[in-house]
Amino acid sequence: MTCKGKLIIILLGPPGAGKGTQAKLIENKYNIPHISTGDILRDAIDKNSTLGKNANDYMHKGELVPDDLVFDLIKERVENPDCKYGALFDGFPRNLAQAKMLMNIQYVKQSKNFFVFLINISDDEAIRRLSNRRYCPKCKSIYNLIHKIPERKKNGIYLCDNCGTELIIRDDDKVETIKNRLKVYHESAEHMINFFKELSVLHIITNSIEQDVFRDITRIIEAESTLEKD
Numbered sequence: 508m509t510c511k512g513k514l515i516i517i518l519l520g521p522p523g524a525g526k527g528t529q530a531k532l533i534e535n536k537y538n539i540p541h542i543s544t545g546d547i548l549r550d551a552i553d554k555n556s557t558l559g560k561n562a563n564d565y566m567h568k569g570e571l572v573p574d575d576l577v578f579d580l581i582k583e584r585v586e587n588p589d590c591k592y593g594a595l596f597d598g599f600p601r602n603l604a605q606a607k608m609l610m611n612i613q614y615v616k617q618s619k620n621f622f623v624f625l626i627n628i629s630d631d632e633a634i635r636r637l638s639n640r641r642y643c644p645k646c647k648s649i650y651n652l653i654h655k656i657p658e659r660k661k662n663g664i665y666l667c668d669n670c671g672t673e674l675i676i677r678d679d680d681k682v683e684t685i686k687n688r689l690k691v692y693h694e695s696a697e698h699m700i701n702f703f704k705e706l707s708v709l710h711i712i713t714n715s716i717e718q719d720v721f722r723d724i725t726r727i728i729e730a731e732s733t734l735e736k737d
């Protein structure tokens with residue numbers, strides 16, 4: 508599907524809500540790039556760039572990295588030609604200041620199709636999902652031991668189905684860090700959610716099953732946007 512004008516989608520929700528999974532499905536359906544600030548920051552840490560060095564300590568503790576780092580990253584990213592017809596933000600904005608910044612950039616102001624989806628799950632469910640998550644440090648594939656179980660194990664350690672690398676638990680998916688991430692989420696998300704509610708762009712998704720969440724999201728986009736079928 509293509510769209511007249513830009514399609515901008517924001518996915519909100521606690522860590523573990525499945526934003527990354529939905530993002531991949533949305534990206535494929537609407538041909539807009541998936542911009543995950545978490546992925547960009549993790550990549551910067553892997554490359555040991557200045558951004559990575561500045562973000563590292565915050566991320567390992569489950570804290571938010573400073574807003575100015577994220578603003579610069581987003582402003583630069585939306586200049587990329589692949590964002591011409593829109594973008595899907597996952598993990599950004601994270602607080603009211605970031606939400607206001609986003610609404611103020613020209614890129615967003617020009618969009619007629621602007622959607623914010625909040626995928627709601629409980630803290631217990633978030634902890635259950637994240638503590639069962641396994642990550643491939645090489646090809647970045649994500650698994651979980653509840654419903655996306657890797658096929659092979661070596662010496663008790665799961666291997667990536669894709670490239671055979673030993674899977675790890677990401678530092679920020681360790682239980683203590685998860686609890687801190689949830690605390691940070693609750694502290695910083697409320698004002699941002701109210702802000703989007705007042706702008707009448709917020710859609711709350713209460714389903715938690717992957718296919719149902721995607722169905723709800725696409726129904727709303729198709730009912731309310733100026734999208735055209737190819």
Ligand code: AMP
Pocket residue numbers: 522544545546548565566567569570571572573577597598599600601605679688
């Ligand atoms: P995520 O993969 O979205 O859960 O992000 C992992 C970590 O990256 C977070 O716990 C934060 O430390 C950092 N991070 C990602 N996005 C943002 C953002 N928009 N603002 C501040 N910190 C962020």
